[in-house]
Amino acid sequence: MSLQRVAAPAAAVGELLAAYRPGSAFFSSADGAVLGEGELTVAHSLDGVADTLAAVTTPDRVRPIAIGAVPFDARSPARLVVPETVRYAVPSEGRGAADNGQARHPLQGQWRIRAVPEPTAHVRAVERGLKLLADATPGTAQLRKLVLARCLRLSRDEPVDVAQLLGNLARRDPHGFTFAVDLPRHTPDHRYDADLPRTLVGASPELLVAKRAGQAVAQPLAGSAPRSADSATDQRRAADLLASAKDRHEHALTVEAVATGLRPFCRQLRVPPEPELVKTATMWHLATRVTGELHDPATSSAELARALHPTPAICGTPTEAARDTITDIEPFDRGFYAGAVGYCDAAGDGEWVVAIRCAEVAGGNIDLFAGGGIVPESDPESELAETSAKLRTLLLALGLDQSL
Numbered sequence: 081m082s083l084q085r086v087a088a089p090a091a092a093v094g095e096l097l098a099a100y101r102p103g104s105a106f107f108s109s110a111d112g113a114v115l116g117e118g119e120l121t122v123a124h125s126l127d128g129v130a131d132t133l134a135a136v137t138t139p140d141r142v143r144p145i146a147i148g149a150v151p152f153d154a155r156s157p158a159r160l161v162v163p164e165t166v167r168y169a170v171p172s173e174g175r176g177a178a179d180n181g182q183a184r185h186p187l188q189g190q191w192r193i194r195a196v197p198e199p200t201a202h203v204r205a206v207e208r209g210l211k212l213l214a215d216a217t218p219g220t221a222q223l224r225k226l227v228l229a230r231c232l233r234l235s236r237d238e239p240v241d242v243a244q245l246l247g248n249l250a251r252r253d254p255h256g257f258t259f260a261v262d263l264p265r266h267t268p269d270h271r272y273d274a275d276l277p278r279t280l281v282g283a284s285p286e287l288l289v290a291k292r293a294g295q296a297v298a299q300p301l302a303g304s305a306p307r308s309a310d311s312a313t314d315q316r317r318a319a320d321l322l323a324s325a326k327d328r329h330e331h332a333l334t335v336e337a338v339a340t341g342l343r344p345f346c347r348q349l350r351v352p353p354e355p356e357l358v359k360t361a362t363m364w365h366l367a368t369r370v371t372g373e374l375h376d377p378a379t380s381s382a383e384l385a386r387a388l389h390p391t392p393a394i395c396g397t398p399t400e401a402a403r404d405t406i407t408d409i410e411p412f413d414r415g416f417y418a419g420a421v422g423y424c425d426a427a428g429d430g431e432w433v434v435a436i437r438c439a440e441v442a443g444g445n446i447d448l449f450a451g452g453g454i455v456p457e458s459d460p461e462s463e464l465a466e467t468s469a470k471l472r473t474l475l476l477a478l479g480l481d482q483s484l
């Protein structure tokens with residue numbers, strides 16, 4: 081077994097982006113970027129990360145990391161790779177300049193597109209969800225929030241160039257969390273040839289949890305509005321979102337769950353009473369930054385991610401009832417969409433984000449996903465529009481400027 085080596089810090093995030101090749105693992109945040117190459121060993125759950133890292137840690141080995149993804153249903157296997165070589169980059173100056181236009185390098189080719197479910201069926205699914213939120217079933221926990229998603233299956237004859245897609249995503253959302261990590265080759269429904277590598281690629285705005293220097297940080301998002309190219313309209317939408325009782329309710333349920341999940345690990349937890357606005361190139365969101373001092377500074381980011389995932393931002397409240405309802409209603413398997421993606425080192429430091437604004441790529445197939453939180457005050461047509469707006473993160477990075 082070879083040693084995990086850490087190469088000298090790269091000059092810029094752009095260099096690591098340029099070095100990404102299929103099979104490597106890339107993750108970037110406002111703090112910089114990490115690129116893992118090769119495969120020393122693999123952990124199949126967040127639980128297994130500490131032991132896997134301990135097994136490869138020796139006095140002469142520099143802090144190993146595990147990097148990869150956990151599926152939406154955490155009972156299914158994750159893929160968290162301990163790479164042979166790890167390179168880090170510090171944030172670069174140029175990274176602040178967002179490229180809000182079309183993808184600079186559109187992926188050429190003729191796409192076949194299939195919506196699963198069809199848009200009208202998604203509206204009906206939301207109506208069904210609303211009915212479940214309104215009905216109390218004796219003996220079962222009352223659903224308070226449910227997140228329903230839809231999927232766009234795109235395919236073409238030529239394989240998707242993941243490096244190009246990753247570069248486009250990083251340029252459009254330079255302040256987001258951009259990632260490309262390989263997944264287990266088999267999908268539960270064996271939809272693709274098992275020989276095809278599968279990659280999760282995306283640009284998530286949502287920090288599930290980060291841990292560094294004995295501190296835990298989470299930034300749940302919930303409550304959304306599409307951006308507008310017209311700046312007055314854009315500002316009005318942001319102000320309306322911040323004032324919306326429905327969105328604040330949806331947001332509060334998520335913050336409450338994240339605070340409850342972190343509290344047992346923290347001696348001091350700060351939860352701001354009011355949400356703030358965050359934006360991506362395509363969306364406005366309500367956000368709350370929750371920070372805590374850990375009782376035990378050695379608590380690992382993987383352990384914290386395990387305690388928090390799945391949050392009501394992508395599942396619902398209460399968790400199990402929402403997860404079962406999602407399985408019943410959604411006509412596709414979420415796979416790694418709405419899972420978690422990130423890395424953790426042997427000291428437990430690391431960052432995990434919610435796997436949204438992402439796609440699963442296998443050869444010439446790319447599945448895009450987007451969902452939205454539903455509370456009793458939600459409107460089905462607006463929910464459909466919200467998923468269409470969220471899908472634009474990936475569609476624009478592919479060079480497809482169309483509403484689907």
Ligand SMILES: C=C(O[C@@H]1C=C(C(=O)O)C=C[C@H]1O)C(=O)O
Pocket residue numbers: 227229286301302303304365393394436437449450451452453454470
């Ligand atoms: C589920 C998604 O996004 C989540 C749901 C949100 C909402 O309902 O307002 C906002 C941000 C994310 O937590 C997605 O992008 O697919």
